[in-house]
Amino acid sequence: MGLNHSEETHKRLVEKVPECTGREMTEWFKLMNDGPSFSRFDDRVRWLSSEYALAHGHATAIVHEYDLVKAHRRMG
Template identity: 50%
Template sequence: MSLNHSPETQTKLIARVPSITGRDLPEWFEAIDNGPSFLRCEERAHWLAEEHGLSHGYAAAIVLEHERRRRF
């Protein structure tokens, strides 16, 4: 699984997260923060998808957005 979406795809996926998943981004970020301490983004995305029943595309987009926002 790749975490590399085009910027346009990433923006579209993130915009749809609340309507597709029923949860807002801060809730997903909290789940990531409270979840297992994986070192790699791919591991976090896989866990998020498996644990919460997300598609890998949405899980990867959420993890990538979480990483981007954490850096600022």
């Protein structure tokens, strides 16, 4: 499925993640690194949502941002 909202909406969600979840993005990235290695975007979103009781929008934003950061590291 992938990202279903605009990049502007994504940016706003990412900014609110720490306030709404009680964890910084770096903490979420570590949890994703240490968690199951799902290759599909939707599987990772479902895992975060169910494992950490996250709203779907926040889980989607975390996974998308994680992918962006990871891709940027590979290119840099």
